[in-house]
Amino acid sequence: MQDAPAIDTSALSEHVGQQVTLRGWLYNRRSSGKVHFLELRDGAGSVQCVMGKNDVSEELFASADRVAQESSIEIRGEVKAHPKRPGVFEVAVKDFQVIAPTVGEYPISPKEHGTDFLMDHRHLWLRSRRQHAIVRVRHTIIQAIRDFFDGRGFTLVDAPIFTPNACEGTSTLFETDYHGDKAYLTQSGQLYMEAAAAAFGKAYCFGPTFRAEKSKTRRHLSEFWMVEPEVAFLDLQGDMDLAEDFICFIVERVLEHRRPELAILERDVSKLEAIKKPFPRIRYDEAVAILNEARAAKRTSGEPDAESTPDFPWGEDLGAEDETVISSRYDRPVMIHRYPAQVKAFYMKRDPEDARLALCVDVLAPEGYGEVIGGGQREDDLTTVERGIEAHKLPREAFEWYLDLRRYGTFPHAGFGLGVERTVAWLCGLPHVRETIPFPRMLNRLAP
Structure with missing residues (x-):
């Protein structure tokens, strides 16, 4: 030959x-x-x-x-x-x-196989046409993420994976030994990106993050990839503009380069072609009104136990079903902003017009795929951040470096995080995130 x-x-x-x-x-x-x-x-x-x-x-x-x-x-x-x-x-x-030649019969035959069998043979399942298409789309999404920020003057700053303190509680953090000391796998690089924004103006980190939630839902993984930009002198409005441009850029890139793969996945590309600016932007109060309208309609529907469906209580965070109800009203991502501060982290800046609210935003993907972006404007006042740390009963010593950012040249800034796997699931039209990453780590899966 x-x-x-x-x-x-x-x-x-x-x-x-x-x-x-x-x-x-x-x-x-x-x-x-x-x-x-x-x-x-x-x-x-x-x-x-x-x-x-x-x-x-x-x-x-x-x-x-x-x-x-x-x-x-x-x-x-x-x-x-x-x-x-x-x-x-x-x-x-x-x-x-x-x-x-193969040694013995290849395990994955054309017949139907159960999910557990396919996940046990994930190393071989990746060879299938469908999985190949998903990984190709993921590749293009990741390339688009880097091209978007690199093309807008951002500097990539790698955040650490080991962190010394459980700064927001230990319930969803993986604990590990670090040369005799207790350490945790990171849930987010955001606090470090705030330091990077003070150094570079516009920065982002991109890497694996870890959540020890005991969750088996179709939207959760124990290890997933997240990109987190942070921008100096940016407010909530600018943060939402950036997130909107970012999502549109990713969707356009996938449609440009991965239509054959989307066809293999039988994805309805007309749903993706509808993703255009502007995105609807609603306040948390409006979201609650939508939920209560839907619940009121359910109470009159005659469904079993529907009459006992209560209104959504103001002040609670939105659950997966709530997000689905809201996003189903739109053909493109919807931005929900100004949640109650009580359900957000201590570092979220309060709304100067209503101290009950935080200057934050969640971006919900359409078709029931839920939150793909969460972010907002950060609190830049030293005293207010100190009070927040105390109110959340967090260890003050763990945040001394973070407080330095407010002591030495504090500045308004904002940013967000986008989860890659949920984005892949949405753009590919997948029912579960387990197919969105080559080797998924879930509550009961650590192999292959």
Whole structure:
């Protein structure tokens, strides 16, 4: 096979009428007796390789009939344009070699498999067309995230994964030993990005974060990736503008580069094409009114136990079902701002027009995918931050470095965090986040 250049399947269009060599794995095989149809995948894509009985030796034709799914193979042949499907190519096989056969039957067959089985074989499940498409979309989302911030003058500043203190309580933090001292895996790099914003003006961190919540919902992972920008001299309004531009940029990039993958996932791209500015922006009070309107309608619906459905109590945070009710009214993300300060972190700035409220925002994706962005304006007054630390019963010594940011040149600033996995789930139209990351970590899963 030395007389044909080795190429990826992505380059087939450049070699029509030429002899090429392809190396990869056998994804599928079928035969009509005199013709073998071998589907080769190589990571870049896949191609149907047609082997006629009269085009190769009898021995080679027989060996191709025995090769098992996912054996690694090498094929040489002529690239041909498909006669009926523009942009699709085939390879007429002239030579064939098994590099390494599988040892035993490949575990993931075309039949239906349960979720636990597929997750136990995640290392192999990644080879499937659907999972391949999801990871490709994820790749494009991550690239878009970096391009957006890099193109707007932000500096990437890496936040630590080990943190010395459980600054907001230990219930959802993973504790670990750190050379004899107690440490925790980070839930967020935001506090460190506030320090970075004071140094660089516009900064962001991007990396894994960890939540020890005992949750089995379709929206939760124990380890997930988050991007967190922070901007000096930015208020809540500017923060919402930035988040809106950011989401639109990501969606446009996915639509531009990943339509074939979205087609494999049977994603309704018209839903994504509707993601345009401006996004609806409603106050928390308006969100509560929407929920109570929906609950009132339910009480009169005649459904079992509907009459006992209470109104949503002002002052509580929104749950997943509440977010779904609200977002179902819109064809694009909805921004809910000015939540009660009591349900937000101590560092959120209070609304000067109503001290009960925080200058914060959550962005809910449409179609029931829930919160994909959370953020807001940070409290920049030293005394107010000190009172907040005390009110939340947090260890003052853990925040001395953070208080320094208010002592030495305090400034208004704002930012947010976007969860990559929820964004992937939304854009791909997936029912569960477990497929959005190559090797998910969940409440009862630490392998493979």
